Amino acid sequence: MKGVVFVEFLKMVEAEHGLDMVDDIIEQADVPSGGAYTAVGTYDHKEMVDLVVSMSKITGVPTGELLSAFGSYLFSSLANAHPVFMDGARDALDFLEKVETYIHVEVRKLYPDAELPTFECERQPGGKVLHMIYSSSRHLEDVCDGLIQGCLKWFHSDAEVERQPLEGGRELFIIKTS
Numbered sequence: 001m002k003g004v005v006f007v008e009f010l011k012m013v014e015a016e017h018g019l020d021m022v023d024d025i026i027e028q029a030d031v032p033s034g035g036a037y038t039a040v041g042t043y044d045h046k047e048m049v050d051l052v053v054s055m056s057k058i059t060g061v062p063t064g065e066l067l068s069a070f071g072s073y074l075f076s077s078l079a080n081a082h083p084v085f086m087d088g089a090r091d092a093l094d095f096l097e098k099v100e101t102y103i104h105v106e107v108r109k110l111y112p113d114a115e116l117p118t119f120e121c122e123r124q125p126g127g128k129v130l131h132m133i134y135s136s137s138r139h140l141e142d143v144c145d146g147l148i149q150g151c152l153k154w155f156h157s158d159a160e161v162e163r164q165p166l167e168g169g170r171e172l173f174i175i176k177t178s
């Protein structure tokens with residue numbers, strides 16, 4: 001997993017809970033990198049899980065909630081860092097449909113060793129509902145949920161998101177806009 005994801009995670013923790021919490025989480029997680037991440041470095045994605053489990057133990061907030069909150073935060077960081085990706089997207093569903101075919105394709109050019117998920121998207125008749133099937137050996141469904149929520153917020157879109165586990169460890173996200 002790219003260091004940029006870890007850097008943003010620790011930035012979020014610092015903004016919400018202060019630097020002492022960052023130190024406590026890293027110390028308790030005892031991650032191989034020692035918590036010293038650089039944006040362009042690459043680290044085992046399990047370190048992210050270890051950091052979140054550690055934060056959950058300290059704060060009492062369930063890991064799924066922490067990962068989802070982080071996904072939402074991450075979306076606005078990524079969007080602010082890459083304004084060119086936001087240009088030309090009409091609305092949230094339009095943007096989400098382009099994650100697989102454009103956004104992550106460009107991300108791969110920037111970071112050839114990025115570990116990206118796969119999405120299969122299907123717009124439902126009427127155009128207001130998008131089915132997105134997430135597939136990744138890293139199983140960051142909760143981060144994905146947060147990224148979708150962050151995207152909806154970014155576009156000021158009023159929407160409901162439902163999740164359904166599918167066979168093969170995939171997850172279907174049903175995004176219903178009004």
Ligand code: HEM
Binds near residue numbers: 104113137
């Ligand atoms: C400005 C928009 C976006 C940018 C620049 C971006 C970029 C990235 C980058 C750099 C990573 C890390 C790759 C690695 O760790 O090696 C990543 C991972 C990921 N992205 Fe995106 N992304 C964007 C939007 C989205 C959206 C809207 C979604 C959800 C629909 C999404 C889903 C994911 C997921 C779930 C991962 C974690 C890796 C995995 O599950 O295997 N991304 N993305």
